Amino acid sequence: MNKKQVPITHHHFPWDHPRFRSWIAVARACQLMQQTLTRALAELDIKPPHLDILVNLYRFEGITQQELARKLLVGRSNMSMLLPQLEKRGLIERRGDEKDKRVLRLSLTESGRALSEQAMEIQTAIIDKSMEDSPIEECMIVAQAMERLVGILLKDAGDPD
Amino acid sequence: MNKKQVPITHHHFPWDHPRFRSWIAVARACQLMQQTLTRALAELDIKPPHLDILVNLYRFEGITQQELARKLLVGRSNMSMLLPQLEKRGLIERRGDEKDKRVLRLSLTESGRALSEQAMEIQTAIIDKSMEDSPIEECMIVAQAMERLVGILLKDAGDPD
DNA sequence: TGCTTTTTGTTCATCGTTGTACAATAATGT
DNA sequence: ACATTATTGTACAACGATGAACAAAAAGCA
16 A cells, blocks of 8 residues: 555645635636626616615615615615615615614615616626526526525624624 | 416516526625635735735746736736735735836745735635535536636627726 | 837726714613 | 613725726837
């Protein structure tokens, strides 16, 4: 068994680990997708953060800023900066809650809903094209792996913010 | 076959598309990983962008700022902002090339290499933990899907800096 | 050679994100 | 009821990322 003593590299570089390489690919994909989406949304004069907001207001009408920030994994202050912009453009409305005078309930306006639909079409087109070479089952595996990852990280972080 | 005429929703919402849902999971995972990594790297007083730079200098000694920016999918100006910081901290060196007086060749210093190794250990630990529930084969599938995606997006974008 | 175009890095203004500190309101405990 | 603690949204300073404009050097072309 002298074959056992392979030339020990002793220093395992990260890029030799399969999981590490996987993650690097994920990070690169994410970055590129963000840039591509930014360029594509330019014609609607919005950016990815705005789209994230619009999509969530589309799904969850009457949500509060706090809940929205939690869904988007950003801080409350972030919403305090972005939402007034969208409000000034007439895309969303912020109405104070009757029972809890602290919170502002958010909803899309007519034009906001229309713009959301256009933007979502753009985004969906890009995603579909980017993943057209991957069969659905593989996409599901990707989704599962990423959701497990999110679960682990959220548990460890204790959901700070 | 009257079962064929399912109640047509006619409006297919993005979140009904498997690929869309997959991508949303990827984006969330990326965002959370970024935040987790930021917190973990705080003890070394660096941030994810700095780590990306260090890792690439670790692998590709003597690279230029342009090449580095291209690998990181960021603009040249970004490197012009970050690299002087790392140079002042004595983590990297920038030497002018003899033959081409435009370019600056980058390399790690002793302490820069040491810090890089510490940082890469931290990152690898987080990644390993986040993906420990996903078997290696699934990680490979994820990597392949993401690399295909990057290929498609890069081709379409024409690699505009 | 001399002129134009391209490449490389810098500078600057702008914008999104973050964390902290803060004010207003609600919930809790005594 | 009153005081204390938590929660919700805002204001602000700091920082990273971007794109455009710029100077210097190289490459291409007449």
